[in-house]
Every structure is written in C-alpha cells, then in structure tokens.
Amino acid sequence: MTQDAGPVRVALPAHLRTLARVNGEVELRVTGQVTQGSVLDALEARYPILRGTIRDQRTGQRRAFVRFFACEQDLSHERPDAPLPEAVAAGAEPYLIVGAMAGG
Amino acid sequence: MTGVRVLVGTRKGAFVLNSDGKREKWDVSGPHFPGWEIYHVKGSPADQDRLYASQSSGWFGQVIQRSDDGGLTWEPVGNDFSYQGEPGTHQWYDGTPHPWEFARVWHLEPALDDPDAVYAGVEDAGLFRSTDGGKHWQELPGLRGHRSGPSWQPGAGGMCLHTIILDASRPGRIFAAISAAGAFRSDDAGETWQPVNRGLHSEGIPDPGAEVGHCVHRLAMHPARPSVLYMQKHWDVMRSDDAGESWREVSGDLPTDFGFPIDVHAHEPDTVYVVPITSDSHHFPPEGKLRVYRSRTGGDEWEPLTRGLPQEHCYVNVLRDAMAVDALDSCGVYFGTTGGQVYASADAGDTWAPIVRDLPAVLSVEVQTLP
Numbered sequence: 342m343t344q345d346a347g348p349v350r351v352a353l354p355a356h357l358r359t360l361a362r363v364n365g366e367v368e369l370r371v372t373g374q375v376t377q378g379s380v381l382d383a384l385e386a387r388y389p390i391l392r393g394t395i396r397d398q399r400t401g402q403r404r405a406f407v408r409f410f411a412c413e414q415d416l417s418h419e420r421p422d423a424p425l426p427e428a429v430a431a432g433a434e435p436y437l438i439v440g441a442m443a444g445g
Numbered sequence: 446m447t448g449v450r451v452l453v454g455t456r457k458g459a460f461v462l463n464s465d466g467k468r469e470k471w472d473v474s475g476p477h478f479p480g481w482e483i484y485h486v487k488g489s490p491a492d493q494d495r496l497y498a499s500q501s502s503g504w505f506g507q508v509i510q511r512s513d514d515g516g517l518t519w520e521p522v523g524n525d526f527s528y529q530g531e532p533g534t535h536q537w538y539d540g541t542p543h544p545w546e547f548a549r550v551w552h553l554e555p556a557l558d559d560p561d562a563v564y565a566g567v568e569d570a571g572l573f574r575s576t577d578g579g580k581h582w583q584e585l586p587g588l589r590g591h592r593s594g595p596s597w598q599p600g601a602g603g604m605c606l607h608t609i610i611l612d613a614s615r616p617g618r619i620f621a622a623i624s625a626a627g628a629f630r631s632d633d634a635g636e637t638w639q640p641v642n643r644g645l646h647s648e649g650i651p652d653p654g655a656e657v658g659h660c661v662h663r664l665a666m667h668p669a670r671p672s673v674l675y676m677q678k679h680w681d682v683m684r685s686d687d688a689g690e691s692w693r694e695v696s697g698d699l700p701t702d703f704g705f706p707i708d709v710h711a712h713e714p715d716t717v718y719v720v721p722i723t724s725d726s727h728h729f730p731p732e733g734k735l736r737v738y739r740s741r742t743g744g745d746e747w748e749p750l751t752r753g754l755p756q757e758h759c760y761v762n763v764l765r766d767a768m769a770v771d772a773l774d775s776c777g778v779y780f781g782t783t784g785g786q787v788y789a790s791a792d793a794g795d796t797w798a799p800i801v802r803d804l805p806a807v808l809s810v811e812v813q814t815l816p
Contacts, residue, residue, distance in 0.1 A: 398527070
C-alpha cells in the first residue's frame with residue numbers, strides 16, 4: 342500500500358476537537374503503511390491529550406462508543422493493522438472518528 | 446477581600462461560583478468542559494488557585510483538568526489510570542469474579558501541604574496518587590490488594606471509591622470509603638489498609654455485621670477532632686469516636702436515615718448536616734419537602750432546616766459529594782441537587798437561598814474560603 346502518503350485527513354468529533362484545541366480536520370503525515378493503527382499513533386503523537394479518549398492506552402482497543410468511518414464504510418471492526426482505503430491514504434477522503442449515537 | 450469560591454461538578458460541565466464574604470451576590474462562570482460529566486472539582490489546601498477536575502464521558506473516557514488560576518483557565522493533564530500489576534477480580538453483581546476495570550475518577554483529594562500532590566478515588570474501586578500536578582498517576586495498590594478485595598461488590602452506581610479524607614493531625618493517616626465495600630483506614634500513607642466497619646449493620650448483605658460489604662455513602666471528619674468520624678451509610682447515620690475502630694448509630698429522630706451526603710460545621714465539631722432521602726427505591730426527599738437536618742449534638746438529635754428550601758413538590762436528590770461547608774465566621778453550608786439547584790446558607794443552615802437553579806444535575810459541590 343501507500344508509503345509515506347498523505348497528508349491523511351482526520352475528522353474528530355466535536356468534544357475531541359475541543360480537547361485537542363483544533364478546528365476542522367487534522368492533517369497528519371503518516372510514515373509507512375497507512376492503517377488505522379498508524380493514523381491513531383500519529384494523531385496521539387501530535388495530540389497526546391487524545392491518548393485514552395479513542396482507544397485504551399494499554400491495549401489499544403477501541404473505546405466502545407467510538408466508531409471509525411471512511412469512504413462510506415464502517416471500519417470500526419477492522420484490524421488496527423489493516424490498510425486504510427487508498428483514498429484516505431492519499432488524502433482525498435477523510436478518516437472519520439465518530440462518537441457513536443448512543444443517547445445522552 | 447474574604448470570599449468563597451464554590452466548585453460545582455454536573456452531568457454536563459463544571460461551574461465556578463464566586464462571592465464575597467456576605468455570600469449574597471454570586472458570579473457564575475461556566476459551563477467549563479460543556480457536555481462532559483464532571484464528577485468532582487476540588488482546590489488544593491496548599492494553593493487556593495490550584496484546582497483539579499475530573500472530566501469524563503461514556504464515549505471518550507477520563508480526562509483530568511488542572512487550573513493554576515482559580516478556574517479561569519484549565520489545562521488537561523494525565524489520564525492514564527492503570528492498575529498496578531495484574532488487576533485481579535472482584536465480585537460482579539451476580540457473584541461471579543469480574544476483572545477490575547477502570548471507569549472514571551469519582552473524587553479528587555489534593556494533599557494538605559503540596560499543590561502538586563493529589564489523590565484520586567476511582568471506579569472500579571482503587572486509590573491513585575499523583576505527585577506532579579496530575580501529569581502521572583500511580584496506584585496505591587495496598588487498598589485494592591487487601592485480602593478482602595476479591596469479595597468486594599459494586600453498588601447500584603458502580604464500585605466506586607468516593608471518599609478520601611486526609612488527617613492533618615497524623616501524617617500518613619488516610620480514610621477511604623467504597624460502595625459497596627465499606628470504610629478503610631491507612632496509617633502508613635496508603636501502603637497498607639484495614640477495614641474499619643465494626644458496628645455497621647447492613648441488612649442487605651448475607652452477614653449484616655460483616656467486615657466488608659457495607660454500602661458506605663460518605664464519611665466526614667472535623668479536622669480539629671480527627672478521631673471522630675461521621676458516616677452516611679446506605680441506611681443509617683453512624684458515628685465513630687475512635688477513628689473508625691467502632692461505630693454506633695446516631696440516626697436518632699431523623700425522618701429517614703437513608704441519604705448520601707454528610708458534612709460537619711467548620712467551627713463546631715458536634716454540628717453535623719445530612720439530607721434525608723426517602724429510601725433506596727425512592728431517591729427523593731420525604732413528603733416532597735427538601736430538608737437539611739442538623740444535629741448540634743454530634744448525632745441522635747436532629748432538627749429540620751427548611752427556611753428557603755422548597756417544602757412542596759420537590760423530588761430531587763442530593764448526591765454524596767454534593768455538600769460542603771466554608772470556613773467563614775458564620776459557617777456557610779452548600780449543597781447541589783439532581784434538579785440543578787445549588788443552595789447556600791450563610792448562617793450555618795438557618796436560612797437558605799439558591800445561588801443557581803437551572804444547572805444540569807449536580808454531582809459534586811466543593812467550597813474554597815478565600816483570604
């Protein structure tokens with residue numbers, strides 16, 4: 342898959358944009374294969390405050406009420422090391438981190 | 446000028462309420478961290494401008510916020526609450542072993558003498574400490590590792606460590622309380638712990654007088670008389686005169702002895718406040734009347750305090766961390782409700798008035814007395 346592609350565009354939910362103090366999408370340079378894991382690694386490296394808010398800090402497991410979408414697909418249950426769609430790796434489509442609709 | 450700062454945690458954000466010593470006019474700021482559950486906000490006794498807040502969400506987990514300017518600005522700090530070693534198991538609701546899982550921080554207790562030192566009581570019940578202003582957290586595993594730990598069970602609200610009391614007169618002595626395990630005491634700064642539940646009687650557990658398993662809702666202590674502890678248990682208001690070694694019931698003439706908060710007057714160690722709630726299945730005040738009860742005798746004899754509080758059609762609750770006192774000459778008493786009101790009394794409870802009345806459900810209330 343894509344090597345040193347990007348920038349990868351990441352759309353955060355409103356609460357995490359506030360926490361990270363960003364507006365709009367985040368653009369990340371991802372080294373190596375563009376996977377959910379490598380994108381989240383790059384995101385957390387840029388914004389350490391997001392550690393633990395999307396996935397468990399120790400196990401890397403996605404938090405139950407967080408979802409990952411891209412290219413109109415639900416990638417939430419894909420393996421962290423599975424390559425993301427080429428359009429995401431190329432920056433043509435954003436990688437969406439979404440707070441699940443769960444009331445509240 | 447002398448004043449007070451009231452720190453309010455709610456289901457949907459934090460609020461900071463400031464007033465001068467008269468406590469008549471209030472400046473309300475917030476919501477801070479809007480949309481997040483703020484279980485607790487508390488200031489350091491060693492630095493009035495150092496505040497800590499527990500911010501959490503079912504979606505995005507735990508965040509700890511720190512302010513160095515009295516709540517004007519905030520900075521997120523560390524949020525890694527990893528249990529030390531192999532977490533092990535406690536009992537689940539059905540009696541099966543269940544792995545310890547961190548859910549949230551219920552209570553933050555800044556150290557008495559160091560603004561960078563702070564304790565955190567968490568769900569599933571454990572005690573953590575930071576010595577760098579909240580950036581990093583280490584568990585004090587002796588509590589969770591107590592031999593009784595595998596038998597602890599959650600209460601209806603989760604298995605939370607909700608009360609942390611530091612004894613200024615005896616460095617190293619810490620009291621903690623867990624629903625539904627009970628009260629514990631450490632005399633060595635949290636290294637080792639012993640249950641201090643002798644005299645408690647809970648009919649909802651197989652052995653009503655068991656060493657652990659009691660649903661303690663809240664403990665309170667007056668710093669000038671640290672051997673005396675007061676407890677609001679699920680049912681029963683209790684008192685210990687020997688630092689928890691033994692307890693006796695002081696519910697006396699209360700209309701019901703179910704409730705959540707309990708607190709002590711800032712200058713009168715025998716003056717105690719509770720908010721009776723109908724029952725564990727009716728989480729609202731008896732007869733729709735919101736009444737704080739005050740004992741001036743250290744329990745047993747209680748008087749209702751009603752002036753300024755709704756005396757009809759009131760069906761709010763007052764949660765365990767939602768009552769506090771200030772240290773002004775005429776002691777101020779404050780509490781928040783699940784209906785979003787924060788009530789204040791500047792005369793030790795004789796009269797009350799709402800500071801705010803339409804906040805999200807109030808989870809916690811703390812007060813700082815400012816010089």
